[in-house]
Amino acid sequence: MIGQLASLLLGPFETFGFMRIALVACLALALANGPIGILLLMRRESVDGNVLSHAVMPGAALGFLYAGYSLAVLTLGGLLTGLGVAGLAAATVRSNSQRQDSSLIAFYLVSLSVGVMIVATRGSQADLMHVLFGTVLAVDVKSLVLIAGISSLTILVVAALYRPLAVESFDPAFLRAVGGGGGVFRGIFVTLVVLNLVASFQAFGTLLALGPMLLPAVAARCWTNKVWPMIALATLIGMVASFAGLLISYYANLPSGPGIVMGAGVIYGISLLSAGPMRRGHNKLGVPG
């Protein structure tokens, strides 16, 4: 009985190397996405995250156009356009009295369409699907190393700079007044977000890259309002969702990236329902949706 269960749960990973790599990649992503997702939520910048996830696309698409599936070029391109759009968006928000969200959404729509057009000029339908939704199962060892490297870097930076990152998101004027150098930490955080979106891009594509970052975070926020437990829980939820999503996609023959995001979505739903009272307590103060 237990043996059967074990082979049901672990069999696919024992049998297929690509399943193992996919699992390790998703677990590594979940490790970094936990703290980054919670920080995004704490900053009430989930919209920014969405914009950045699409801003990665034009660069990655350009890289794809000129270098095929070269990992280095895709990554570098995504990183450059991601940071570029982040800078542009910040400048627009500063110089423009318009509500921040609406200018940001403009950036996200434009990035997405530019990216799709670039891919469409040379790529096939399959390429487009790859860029939009990613292919977890196509992650190779080189991508895995990249993902693991970005995750490790993220965890180290967040651990070292957690205090200024958190204070900068809570009360930037205060940090500036005490000379804590607010803008620097904002820049570091945005860079981390873009880096992680680039890492996720391989596996989840531009449309879903935000999913494994944000869904575990909002689910974790239903259960606690203390930061470290929240981060730990978000990481755990991300890992469970990855494992479950991969298994379900394997047995039901479904696309695995959306399967994992769906898994996180289901956990979010359960959290919403079962941690209802806590959430209501939060909602009064405006949980970012």
Added chain:
Amino acid sequence: MTNPSDPVRRRSTYDMLGLLRAAFMPLRHTFAASLSVLGNGAQSAFARHLDGGYDPYTGNRQAGEGIRIRNLSVRYGERYAIEDLTGEFAPASLTAVVGPNGAGKSSLLRALAGVVRPAAGEVICAARARHRLAFLPQQDELDRGFPITVAELVALGDWRNFGAVREPPQQLAERVFEALAVVGLPSVADRQISELSVGQFQRALFARLLLLDADVILLDEPFASLDESTSADLLLFLRRWQQEGRTVIAVLHDLDCVRQYFPSTILLARSLIAWGDTSLALSVDNLARAQKALVSPQHGSMGRVA
């Protein structure tokens, strides 16, 4: 023979370890020295470039620092919030900033604090350059749902002594508790800030100001939507700070309160209407001019310029 409790074998294991340790000892000493040099270098470079707020040795407050403003204009997009403001906040003064909605009161405070860059003119404030300026924005600019405890919020006031990455000093917990007791919140240190009422939250922010120990203190509508007893309590702090030689500037709406407690007043209506002794600045004539200045047709006064 492979029995781990065999005394001979155990001793030889210890010997091996001892030998290893002896071999590594000189190595470790050499490296420890260079590592700590490296670490100190990295830390001071970090402090210089990223962690300017870490500044534990400038303990003594220099009493008597004012702020000078020359031809200050603040603009958001095309719209001016402040036009051509010139004047001086005397050292250790207590000044109220008064004016109709959209008069640029908050903009003035933000320009003084350096949160917005002036479109023209300048603010000369030595305390700001030394990071000895405290700015308390309107409460709704802070995210009350942010997951930190009251003690953590108040402890931020001591940023100077730990900065971005260092361990907070050991007496900090005590000082936080004292500050909370002084502002009348003795028993909420471990609660999340989301559990506080508006008044309690403002008291906690005042406790943070106590730890900050700033030379110049800017407060944007510190008593808005507070009950009377809380306002009265907090008002005492403003006067105490002034008596301690700090320069205190507060945006206020309640003119009676201004007349009663604030020696000097700025009356703003995008440009300066009056600045000086409160009873003179808040004359009926001046107040009427301030009202009229903002409804003049060339400036649409629809939007709120906070």
